[in-house]
Amino acid sequence: MNTKTRNLILNGLALAALVVFLYQAPGNLDRYKLRIINLIAINAILGLSLNLIYGMTGMFSLGHAGFMAIGAYVSALLILTAEQKTSMWILQPILPWLLNLHAPFVVSLIAAGLAAAFFGWLIALPVLRLGGDYLGIATLGFAEIIRILIVNLTPLTNGSLGLKGIPAHTDLWMSYGCLVAMLIFMTRLMSGNFGNVLRAVRDDEIAARTMGIDTFRTRVLAFTIGCFGGGVGGALMGNLITAIDPKMFMITQTYSLLMIVVVGGLGSITGSVIGAILVTTMLEWLRFVEEPITIGSLHISGIPGMRMVVFSMLLIAVIIFRREGIMGPREFSWSWFFPARKAEPEMKGGND
Amino acid sequence: MRKLLLAVMIGLFVASGALAADGPIKIGFYNCLTGQNAFGGQLELEGAQLAVAEIPEVLGRKIELVVVDNKSDKVEAANAVTRLIERDRVNAIVGTYGSSLAMAGGEVAEVAGIPVMGTSCTNPLVTLNKKYYFRACFIDPFQGAGGATYAVKNLGFKKAALLTDIANDYSVGLSNFFKAAFVRLGGEIVSEMNYQSGDQDFTAQLTEIISKKPDIVFLPAYFAEGAVVLKQARELGATFIFMGGDAMDNPEVVTLGGEAVEGFLHTTFAYDPSMKDMNPVAQKFTDTWKAAHPDKDPNVNAALGYDACMLIVDAIKRAGSAEPDKIRDALEQTKDVPTVTGLTTMNATHDAEKELGIVEIRGGKKQFIGTVKPEV
Secondary structure: OOHHHHHHHHHHHHHHHHHHHHHHHHHHOOHHHHHHHHHHHHHHHHHHHHHHHHHHOOOOOOOHHHHHHHHHHHHHHHHOOHHHHHHHOOOOOOOHHHHOOOOOHHHHHHHHHHHHHHHHHHHHHHHOOOOHHHHHHHHHHHHHHHHHHHHHOHHHHOHHHOEEOOOOOOOHHHHHHHHHHHHHHHHHHHHOHHHHHHHHHHHOHHHHHHOOOOHHHHHHHHHHHHHHHHHHHHHHHHHHHOEEOHHHHOHHHHHHHHHHHHHHOOOOHHHHHHHHHHHHHHHHHHHHHHOOEEEOOEEEOOOOOHHHHHHHHHHHHHHHHOOOOOOOOOOOOHHHHOOOOOOOOOOOOOOO | OHHHHHHHHHHHHHHHHHHOOOOOEEEEEEEOOOOOOHHHHHHHHHHHHHHHHHOOEEOOEEEEEEEEEOOOOHHHHHHHHHHHHHOOOOOEEEOOEOHHHHHHHHHHHHHHOOOEEEOEOOOHHHOOOOOOEEEOOOOHHHHHHHHHHHHHHHOOOOEEEEEEEOOOHHHHHHHHHHHHHHHHOOOEEEEEEEEOOOOOOOHHHHHHHHHOOOOEEEOOOOHHHHHHHHHHHHHOOOOOEEEEOHHHOOOHHHHHHHHHHOOOEEEEEOOOOOOOOOOHHHHHHHHHHHHHOOOOOOOHHHHHHHHHHHHHHHHHHHHOOOOHHHHHHHHHOOOOEEEOOEEEEEOOOOOEEOOEEEEEEEOOEEEEEEEEOOOO
16 A cells, blocks of 8 residues: 555545544534534634745735635625614615625625635735735735724624624534635645745745746735635634624734644644644633632632733743744644655655 | 642642532623723623622522623633533523623523623614523613703703714714714704724814814713813813713723813713712612722622622522523513612513613712603
8 A cells, every 4th residue: 555545545534533523523512612613613714824825925914804804794794684684784774785685605605705815816916016024014904994994884884883693604514614625725735836836935035936936926826815715714703603893803813813823833734723723722721710719728719811821821832942833834644653664755746 | 840730730620620519500700801891891790799799699599600701802702601501501691891792692692592681781783683682781772862862951952063983883873873862852963073992193083073163072982082082172172061971981081081071971870879869779789899899989880790690680589490591581571670770670672771870070070960861
């Protein structure tokens, strides 16, 4: 059995295990755990899409919350019924053409991704001519513009009141389905030639250009794909929480995604998934440090915010001891579990 | 070092295991204890803790308050409520400051069928089409109409201007309802200006408003920004009166605004420590608060945290059971229950019907002027 068939079988087994887990989970776990598991998938999708932009192509973008917002709003506007819309727009009436716009959830997800990708592409054209920190500042600015437009376009978005009563369509199947699709897409992308092009652009743009790579086009393409992921993630998030408003999509949202990407490892697909698991579960698991605690006769009353302190210390520890993140630029590989027998043919490049 | 850490961890696990024993009636409490709105959430928590300290038992079972922070964040709010319901198995929930957080948490409680008593989430959308969400506060249309009624009927003002925080759902809603009521009562809105939460400089908007010469400016801001607006208005020589909503009901307003907040009016719940003839419940609440926190005055958030807990306890007593569905049914029947903020009745939309108070700042102190009945 060569490495390729072995990996194929193992991947199939892992996927089957995931399916079994998703099938069993709703009956055996309580809703709190299910919710966290669901959030992990959404955060992983968002982390992966930001990693494609920042980690793999080296574009320091702080605009992800803006694209999430576009996705969440497009999806919510397509899903809500006409009655819900009329009862919610209490400040100004909703635009008439929008009122009866309706689509099933899956269509709305794709529309959300496409809308975010479109705006991402529009923004990319001028902004990606910048590099480094300037790009970060410009994308941050655009994300704020998107948010402020949502606040002010009341007939379209219901302004700062936000939207509520979005049906909770995001179940485990939906979010993990999207995550698996995203993972397959990303691994194919990164192991193919385009992945090498992205890495080349990241590591040395001038060298890449000398090699005949249209670096600007590559960067725009990667940015647009990343925005698509951001839009889908935002839509899934909106359908999980069932209520969205512009305040959800402030810069802090981008920072928490950045945290996932950096902790996991810049440029590592596995890293983003691990980062998402870690950040999402830690924040919830650490809640016990805020609860009142009695150890013997010693009673400590809970201090709100304590888990943020502990969490920050954990992050600092990660950054001190593993500067490149948990995974660094490495990826998970099945060959970790198999001792190298001979000069093994690593699956690299992959020109099939 | 590592051993010490391990020992602490084991200690924590043992301790959390000991807490899980059943028996008491659990009231969940989710609120903004950290983050942007922590000032309001903290006060509400302190109020709720007073209530539980005062009535430690109902139906012969201990009452336990399970406190969870929502970090002023919607995702966290939904997580917090799920955690209270699934992990802590609470019988009822109290919370939260901030309507958008209440909406995120409300969906979860609605699905699980656990009654929630909102503290100061005043937006109409919070309880809209909800079977399990109630609130101990009135809603913004009522408050906006009350402010407008007071301005037109009691003060005889005809021209008003609005200065709204466009990024804040509370501010936008309240401003809109004030405007509608003010126009209906025969007044005229001469200027509508906006700002964004976090702005520091309001001189452009204020100059424009001053040029329109209104009698009164309605400013439904949070207290930190509100105090800055008042300061800058006085520096620009504005002579008109400002009026705010219940979010300005915070002792910090005077500290931040100093001289400039003199004469500032705001609508609020019918409770203030400066009230002359307090109802007995309010008197008792003020006394216990002063005993527990001698260094600070109570405000409406504290009172609402206290009231929300008391309304749930009252419902448990009337239901004779701590089952969530029975509590919900009893909450729906709440009628003329004496609370700190006046007699409380739940109406058909699960909003508390109670009196609206007017407070003026005089001589650097909050003065409770009286109550007003909104004419809509």
